[in-house]
Amino acid sequence: MFKRVVVGIDGSPASLIAVKHAFKIGKHFNIPVVGMFVIDERLLDESFLLELSSILGFTFYPGISARVKEFLEEQGDLLLKTFAEEGRKSGVKVSIVQVQGIPWKEIVNEADEEDLIVIGKKGKKLIKGVLVSSNAENIVRNALCPVFMLPDNDRDVKKVCVAYDGRENSKKALEIANVLKDVYNYEINVVSVIENLEEAKEREKEVKTVLKEGFRFHGIKGIPEEVLVDFCKKNSIDILIMGAYGKGPVREFFLGSVTTYIIHNLDLPLLLIRTTHEKG
Known part of the structure; x- marks a missing residue:
């Protein structure tokens, strides 16, 4: 039915539940599960960061986008490392991808027609996050493959x-x-x-x-x-x-x-x- 499972990761409660379901499906069908972390390039725009600094009260300085990018890369590395370790412990074939771009576009481009995309419905916001609700809805609207969207409240499926x-x-x-x-x-x-x-x-x-x-x-x-x-x-x-x-x-x-x-x-x-x- 599916060749791969592509799961969006951002560390939010919903994305953690998405990973759980991705592992469950991937293990059952013995197919690869790809964990994907996208550095939202919109968060690296200095005009955006200048405006954000006045809202959140942090000090803006020219070149701050490089520090923000470094922080997001480190966050992504940690999340993907945890994803890979948990997947292998569960007997799942896993791989990881970290890219920079518009999150929904990158996830849609990664997935083929024969794949399954699994995402959290609500991600973290602003600097702390990658997948937000608008990204999730855009993925559904543009993906060529099925999309499994998980909220932040886990449940037994009966x-x-x-x-x-x-x-x-x-x-x-x-x-x-x-x-x-x-x-x-x-x-x-x-x-x-x-x-x-x-x-x-x-x-x-x-x-x-x-x-x-x-x-x-x-x-x-x-x-x-x-x-x-x-x-x-x-x-x-x-x-x-x-x-x-x-x-x-x-x-x-x-x-x-x-x-x-x-x-x-x-x-x-x-x-x-x-x-x-x-x-x-």
Whole structure:
């Protein structure tokens, strides 16, 4: 299913949880896990640092960006060393990458279509961090491969929800949910937002061609993003797996607006899927 796992590291609680899941998946499938630390080049801009000094109250001096870069490199070295040591102790094949650039762009460029990106939903901010929420959302919007986004509250994975609307990316979501079931041993709930009973029957029939058995189907009327958030909260869902940022009319299932709403209104792990031709 996946060739590699690429995990973004910044030392935040969410990124530590992301590493835990990356190791779990990498070990199960015996695939490499790449730990990536990105020095955000925007933090090295001296005009930005001058403005920041007036806000935080530190002394600005010409050339301070070199000291900031040195600090971030040292921070990255320490985080990546810890990542590599923990991975090897866990029996995971690990490698590490430290680069300078825009974090979301570097992580997207590192990952191939056959990979899985794993990131924390909320990273540290300003000088102390690399991955912030806007970076996480930009990764989801631009990555060619699935993105597993973890919040900063860890949980046992017992129940997942797969959002299904018949599009290619939601079919891919079903396939990935089926494969990861061996990793987490969870219960699969499939939610499809429908107009009538006939549509619900057709959707369930389509789902059975992928999952065959061992799932619960829920055909629910309503606004897609509100249905999904409500279902996940009321049913103690531990991971939501869904298509992301597809094209189409504004109110159709799995538009960017739906994905963005879900990201900002559900505080649980999100595994977001898109197919290559749906990028944009």
